[in-house]
Amino acid sequence: MAAKGNGGQGKRSQRIESAAQAGKKPGGEPSLSLERIVATAVELLDAEGIDGLKMRRLADRLGAGVMSLYWHVANKEEVFDLALDAVFAYRAPPQRIEPEDWRRDVVHMLEDWRAIMLRHPWSASLLPRRALGANVLGRLETMSEVLSRAGVADADMNVAIWSLWNYVLGATVTRASFALSHADQAAGQKRLSALSERYPTIERTRLLLDSDWDGTFRKGLDVLLDGLPRG
Amino acid sequence: MAAKGNGGQGKRSQRIESAAQAGKKPGGEPSLSLERIVATAVELLDAEGIDGLKMRRLADRLGAGVMSLYWHVANKEEVFDLALDAVFAYRAPPQRIEPEDWRRDVVHMLEDWRAIMLRHPWSASLLPRRALGANVLGRLETMSEVLSRAGVADADMNVAIWSLWNYVLGATVTRASFALSHADQAAGQKRLSALSERYPTIERTRLLLDSDWDGTFRKGLDVLLDGLPRG
């Protein structure tokens, strides 16, 4: 259903070892490449959001014709897939060998994950649809390893992983879109006071005004980690 | 930014008490109405998914011209907003007065919430973007009341509510899209075995094959509820 995972190279796999991997024009211009396309797509998504990524716009930024993209990429879907996974590449190796402090590792990994998604707000809403990129799977693998070393039995592993995943994803998706839709706080306030008599408890606890997202995230995460079944 | 909340009636609020609320043609045809539009939009979304909702298609189903929709509705965004909130209307009053068994109430409410989103998979991905519909707010209010009666202090309420919200939303979004993208299990299996040596822990725990979604959801939820700070 999704585009075949053939690396996105060539039109219907007519990639037959290629004559020469010239790569660059003599003129000096970098020419088009998958890497440039993906990097520029991420830029565009960061700048304009998920609806701002248009093939024509992407080509413009790359100084190419629209249809040039289609040699490197099967369709727009594939651009999304590649941009998403690109964002989840590791920077520093998370392999700190302090086997005793697993909890610090887990929190660090999840906060890094969340930070990435907040830096690229489009990624949170894209992630659940295409969670099988190499970097995303790599992060799930590392996470599993850490939990395993921390004493989580294989039988409990999936509940642990999915609970954490669900929580982080939900928190980020919600935060990213609240930050957006409440950009104009004026309208938000008006809405809220009009609501106060219909939703007294929400009004009392200021549910929709509490913007300590980081603190709230961390506290809920602690609850989840406290409850992790470990041998 | 979002469409003004004027009930979606009339073009730029030229709703001036209206001459007569005729409503029906003498011919018998129900004619167009906001309710019919929203109900049909939900049908269409259920049948064709989020990308299947096109204004022309919606009009077709209603036996009307496309542009007729725009008298009742400002734009496509508003159709999404209304369809989303419509789906979260209450059926049975959840006001069971058993103050001692708050936990059963909470679990029931959250499973009902999740069931709705799984019945209308498009709703999960739409929800975070427009969480301020009346029915959604009503559910958050009821939830807060139950937790409050259960002994959760106001100071802890937002962490509790958001943790549960994040978890339910993340779980549903993930499940809905996995169910979709793995519709063809054949491709999924192939992908997985190709991956087995690179992601041994994932392979060992069968993370991506474990399809006991309901059990996993419930267990993670129990962890969260166990950890709820109550006076």
Added chain:
DNA sequence: ACCTGAACACCGTTCAAGT
């Protein structure tokens, strides 16, 4: 008050070529 068709601006992608 309510509905409509024609038309516009825009977008992803196919095709048949170019070098």
Added chain:
DNA sequence: ACCTGAACACCGTTCAAGT
């Protein structure tokens, strides 16, 4: 191997009318 312009099918919405 790599890039391109013209053209097609499609979609949300504006506009100027109809009743």
